[in-house]
Amino acid sequence: MFKSVLEGSAAAPDMMVMVNGVETPAWNGETVASILLRVPNVGRTSPVSGKPRLPYCQMGVCFDCLAVVDGIASTQGCLVAVRPGMRIDIQRGPREIAR
Amino acid sequence: MDADIIIIGAGVVGAALAYGIAKKGHKVIVLDGKDRDLRAARANFGLVWVQGKGSDTPAYTELTLQSSDLWPTFRQELAEAAGSRVDYSRRGGLAFCLSEADYQAREALLERTHNRQRQAYTEMLGRHALERMLPAVTLGNAVVGASYCELDGHTNPLQLYAALLAAVSTLGSQVRFRTPVTAIKPMSGGFEVDTLQGGVRARRVIVAAGLATPGLTDPLGLVVPLYAERGQILVTERLAPMLPLPASGLRQTSEGTMMIGATNEKAFDTGVTIQSAIKLAHRAQRIIPALGSVRLVRQWSGLRVLSPDKAPIYAESTRHAGLFAAVCHSGVTLAAAHAAIVGPAMAEGQLPQNLAAFSNGRFDVQKCA
Amino acid sequence: MTYDVLIVGAGPAGMSAAVQLSRLGLAVVVVDEQPAPGGQIWRGVERNKSGPLSQALGEDYRKGLSLVETFRASPAEYMPETQVWHIEEGWSVFLTSGGRARRVCARVLLFATGAQERPVPFPGWTLPGVMTVGAAQILLKSGGMLPQGRVWIAGAGPLPLLYATQALDLRGQLSGYLDTSGRPGLAALQKLPGAWRDLAGLAKGAGWLRALRRKIEFVRDVKDLRAEGEGRLQHIEWSTQGRRRRVEADVLLVHQGVVPRIHETLALGCAHDWRADQGYFAPRLDRWGETSRPGLFVAGDAGGIGGWSAAMVSGEIVALAIAARLGKGGDVEELRRQARLDDRLAKALALRPLLDALYPPPRERLADETIVCRCEDVTAGTIRAATRTSVPDPNAVKAATRCGMGPCQGRQCGYTVQALLAEVHGVPAGSVAFFNIRPPLKPITLSEIASLEDMETAG
Numbered sequence: 001m002f003k004s005v006l007e008g009s010a011a012a013p014d015m016m017v018m019v020n021g022v023e024t025p026a027w028n029g030e031t032v033a034s035i036l037l038r039v040p041n042v043g044r045t046s047p048v049s050g051k052p053r054l055p056y057c058q059m060g061v062c063f064d065c066l067a068v069v070d071g072i073a074s075t076q077g078c079l080v081a082v083r084p085g086m087r088i089d090i091q092r093g094p095r096e097i098a099r
Numbered sequence: 100m101d102a103d104i105i106i107i108g109a110g111v112v113g114a115a116l117a118y119g120i121a122k123k124g125h126k127v128i129v130l131d132g133k134d135r136d137l138r139a140a141r142a143n144f145g146l147v148w149v150q151g152k153g154s155d156t157p158a159y160t161e162l163t164l165q166s167s168d169l170w171p172t173f174r175q176e177l178a179e180a181a182g183s184r185v186d187y188s189r190r191g192g193l194a195f196c197l198s199e200a201d202y203q204a205r206e207a208l209l210e211r212t213h214n215r216q217r218q219a220y221t222e223m224l225g226r227h228a229l230e231r232m233l234p235a236v237t238l239g240n241a242v243v244g245a246s247y248c249e250l251d252g253h254t255n256p257l258q259l260y261a262a263l264l265a266a267v268s269t270l271g272s273q274v275r276f277r278t279p280v281t282a283i284k285p286m287s288g289g290f291e292v293d294t295l296q297g298g299v300r301a302r303r304v305i306v307a308a309g310l311a312t313p314g315l316t317d318p319l320g321l322v323v324p325l326y327a328e329r330g331q332i333l334v335t336e337r338l339a340p341m342l343p344l345p346a347s348g349l350r351q352t353s354e355g356t357m358m359i360g361a362t363n364e365k366a367f368d369t370g371v372t373i374q375s376a377i378k379l380a381h382r383a384q385r386i387i388p389a390l391g392s393v394r395l396v397r398q399w400s401g402l403r404v405l406s407p408d409k410a411p412i413y414a415e416s417t418r419h420a421g422l423f424a425a426v427c428h429s430g431v432t433l434a435a436a437h438a439a440i441v442g443p444a445m446a447e448g449q450l451p452q453n454l455a456a457f458s459n460g461r462f463d464v465q466k467c468a
Numbered sequence: 469m470t471y472d473v474l475i476v477g478a479g480p481a482g483m484s485a486a487v488q489l490s491r492l493g494l495a496v497v498v499v500d501e502q503p504a505p506g507g508q509i510w511r512g513v514e515r516n517k518s519g520p521l522s523q524a525l526g527e528d529y530r531k532g533l534s535l536v537e538t539f540r541a542s543p544a545e546y547m548p549e550t551q552v553w554h555i556e557e558g559w560s561v562f563l564t565s566g567g568r569a570r571r572v573c574a575r576v577l578l579f580a581t582g583a584q585e586r587p588v589p590f591p592g593w594t595l596p597g598v599m600t601v602g603a604a605q606i607l608l609k610s611g612g613m614l615p616q617g618r619v620w621i622a623g624a625g626p627l628p629l630l631y632a633t634q635a636l637d638l639r640g641q642l643s644g645y646l647d648t649s650g651r652p653g654l655a656a657l658q659k660l661p662g663a664w665r666d667l668a669g670l671a672k673g674a675g676w677l678r679a680l681r682r683k684i685e686f687v688r689d690v691k692d693l694r695a696e697g698e699g700r701l702q703h704i705e706w707s708t709q710g711r712r713r714r715v716e717a718d719v720l721l722v723h724q725g726v727v728p729r730i731h732e733t734l735a736l737g738c739a740h741d742w743r744a745d746q747g748y749f750a751p752r753l754d755r756w757g758e759t760s761r762p763g764l765f766v767a768g769d770a771g772g773i774g775g776w777s778a779a780m781v782s783g784e785i786v787a788l789a790i791a792a793r794l795g796k797g798g799d800v801e802e803l804r805r806q807a808r809l810d811d812r813l814a815k816a817l818a819l820r821p822l823l824d825a826l827y828p829p830p831r832e833r834l835a836d837e838t839i840v841c842r843c844e845d846v847t848a849g850t851i852r853a854a855t856r857t858s859v860p861d862p863n864a865v866k867a868a869t870r871c872g873m874g875p876c877q878g879r880q881c882g883y884t885v886q887a888l889l890a891e892v893h894g895v896p897a898g899s900v901a902f903f904n905i906r907p908p909l910k911p912i913t914l915s916e917i918a919s920l921e922d923m924e925t926a927g
Contacts, residue, residue: 001596001597001615001616001617001718001719002607002613002614002615002616002719003613003614003616004611004612004613004614005520005521005612005613005614005638006520006611006612027611027612028515029503029504029512029515029610029611030610030611030613031503031610031611034607034610034611034613037607037613038613043596046594046845047336047337047355048337048354048843048844048845049845051594051699052596052699052700053594053596053842054596054597054599055599055603056594056598056599056600056603056842057584057585057599057600057602057603057880058599058600058602058603058606058607059508059584059585059602059603059606060501060551060910061584061729061876061879061880062587062842062876062879062880063842063843063874063875063876064594064842066875072392072567072913073392073394074336074394074875074911076910078606079501079502079503079549079551080503080549081503081504081549093339094336094337094338094339094355095336095337095338095339095393096338096339097338097339097341097389097390097392097393098389098392134859134861134863134864134901141863141867257867257868257870260867260868261854261867261868264857264858265857268857274857276858276859276861276864277859333914335914336875336911354870359914371906371907372556373554373556373560373562373917373920376907376917377917377918377920377921380914380915380917380918381918381921383914384914384915384918390914391913391914391915391918392913392914392915393913393914394875394911394912394913394914395908395911395912395913395914395917396873396874396875396877396908396911397873397877397906397907397908398906398907398908399906
């Protein structure tokens with residue numbers, strides 16, 4: 001849905017992150033929420049309706065960018081900058097917590 | 100007369116009484132206070148709870164049992180009358196014990212409370228039995244066992260409250276919000292209740308105004324000794340179902356959120372403290388360590404409405420017949436009894452003998468004041 | 469450790485206050501949710517100082533770099549990617565960062581938390597593909613991201629005009645612009661004389677508008693916007709001049725102005741006033757930026773929308789007052805005069821009355837099926853029904869419907885609930901309160917809270 005103007009340029013990505021186990025290019029300054037908008041089908045689903053959601057506000061007030069970041073669930077993706085090797089996983093519906 | 104009965108206080112107690120009375124065909128006017136008044140009805144935990152209730156007051160244990168048995172029918176009729184949802188389940192309830200001493204104390208309490216009643220409905224569970232009962236949960240090492248009562252259940256207290264208010268209106272009675280009462284004045288054949296919006300008249304008056312009750316009834320000689328105890332509660336984000344039955348201090352709602360409660364504090368405001376949040380979070384994690392990764396969404400507090408022996412007070416003024424007080428802590432558990440028994444009795448102007456144990460006369464009022 | 473001043477927010481107001489205060493030798497800490505300083509206005513300004521984005525983002529954006537550099541060089545301690553989740557009297561501020569909670573203490577607190585976009589629900593606004601213009605601009609600033617496919621902008625105010633200009637400069641694709649602001653009324657014209665004090669600002673806005681109308685489809689007087697699609701945005705629909713139109717769309721960016729971030733000051737029980745012209749609550753501040761609670765200050769947009777240059781000045785003003793409170797001030801009235809702070813503030817605010825008149829808060833009636841609370845999926849119809857037999861008390865609605873009970877704590881639905889209650893009861897919006905704000909200010913894990921136990925017993 002979104003694409004970086006830097007993506008088309010010859011410059012190599014600044015880093016790679018793991019999105020649902022798939023290696024994905026990322027750029028310095030980008031947040032987890034921006035990855036959710038660039039990579040198809042990794043947004044969360046509402047724990048109430050089960051319907052898909054994507055980041056809406058990018059400034060920490062809508063909570064539609066929640067994701068599991070390096071194992072920490074319900075992280076506000078728009079407030080976390082990407083780091084090399086970061087693991088980002090989809091959060092679907094109500095959380096299942098580890099037994 | 101503006102109505103048959105005026106109820107002062109549209110909390111969960113006043114609304115349940117009003118619902119029960121309106122169902123009998125009486126016209127009720129319920130007067131509610133200001134938006135920011137103390138509102139235990141919006142702060143409570145939602146247990147419909149039997150175990151441990153009334154350890155020193157057998158009549159309270161008996162009334163609790165009665166209400167708990169009335170709840171399934173009460174809930175069904177209420178949901179129909181209100182046309183809204185009232186989540187409720189009754190699969191038993193637990194009280195976790197986090198040490199041997201805790202376990203033994205709990206066992207002793209249950210024996211004292213319930214042995215003189217039906218014996219079969221409470222039991223102590225060891226850790227293994229508990230694990231079989233909660234297959235989706237890994238218990239913390241500290242959990243020794245739990246007490247279990249098959250009669251316990253839980254509801255969504257906010258749905259209950261909303262449904263009671265809606266049903267009162269549907270049944271032709273009336274709830275007047277933002278109508279704080281300043282005084283109750285006896286007159287011939289009834290009472291005039293002064294409010295900031297003018298006077299309202301009825302043959303009988305029930306004061307169910309929680310902690311504000313004594314301020315209205317004491318001047319008329321109906322002395323109601325009460326004290327406040329603050330309880331703080333935490334609620335988490337929504338989780339997939341994991342706790343099939345509620346526990347004292349830990350219950351998963353039908354929405355999936357986990358409620359963690361509640362503290363017992365001497366305080367007179369509905370503030371919250373970090374100290375209590377730490378204590379509650381710590382205890383929840385000791386019971387189910389995986390809860391550590393779950394996010395707290397909200398913390399709040401309410402003031403419990405307690406009499407000196409913690410049992411309800413249902414009393415009629417000796418000086419002014421037709422003036423009643425109805426105050427208690429367990430407004431959710433007792434809602435069914437309030438609607439089916441207490442409310443209609445007060446509306447008829449006659450508290451039955453089996454409620455006599457809840458009279459304010461049981462306290463030495465001088466000492467309590 | 470105990471700081472003299474804890475500042476929440478590293479935008480124009482927070483940074484300028486931090487620079488001033490640390491210059492005076494005070495121990496200052498700045499806590500900010502974002503990974504880098506600049507606030508939303510100058511988001512990513514350090515990484516964009518060169519490269520293709522720098523030019524497109526414009527001169528006002530590049531102006532932020534010098535303040536960011538001064539702030540970085542100042543002795544003020546800076547904690548990025550850190551959220552404030554609770555505050556207790558005294559002041560104890562509870563923070564979380566990287567999954568770890570901690571407490572810091574400060575003698576004075578300054579909220580420079582800025583603004584958020586006004587959430588304006590319409591049918592379909594929760595569909596993937598719909599987001600705010602501000603969000604899209606943040607994506608542009610932080611990762612050079614541009615929306616792909618059929619991209620529509622709908623709304624009112626200077627920000628969508630600016631964003632559209634920036635996106636087109638970067639060869640972004642825009643299918644069209646739906647202006648919901650209506651024709652400027654007499655009220656707006658009356659504000660024009662005052663606005664001349666900011667001629668450059670006025671000319672800039674007019675320039676954006678002219679250029680846009682040449683380049684893309686520009687639709688005026690747009691009403692009854694609706695987004696539709698299965699699982700994602702596929703169509704948008706609107707009415708203009710009595711006609712209904714429907715187009716295919718992949719991305720819809722919406723904007724209806726910005727409102728102060730007031731959750732912190734609400735939670736702390738500061739007095740707030742309703743600003744009817746702007747349609748928001750703002751904390752009641754004295755002329756030095758102090759709230760009704762002594763020792764608690766607000767600077768910048770969090771105290772009422774004024775934009776970045778006004779925010780910088782207000783940061784300086786508040787810094788003077790805080791320094792004086794902590795015994796480092798001198799004659800603050802004189803300093804205020806010398807630095808011509810009031811003059812600069814007036815100039816920075818010159819365009820505001822015109823903007824407020826041109827872009828009043830939207831007042832369209834919400835369809836019953838519209839989701840109002842994104843967290844709990846509560847619709848306008850449910851809220852109307854819940855309040856109809858009650859009084860206009862948002863906390864009663866919250867209890868009855870769960871609206872505002874989710875993790876966003878009413879940040880998305882608060883003003884909509886207020887408007888719906890006012891509509892149903894036929895009372896002015898300002899007479900309806902905002903939700904009670906309960907802790908935590910941001911959701912925090914139970915283990916983070918429990919981890920504070922050691923600190924509590926040690927302390």
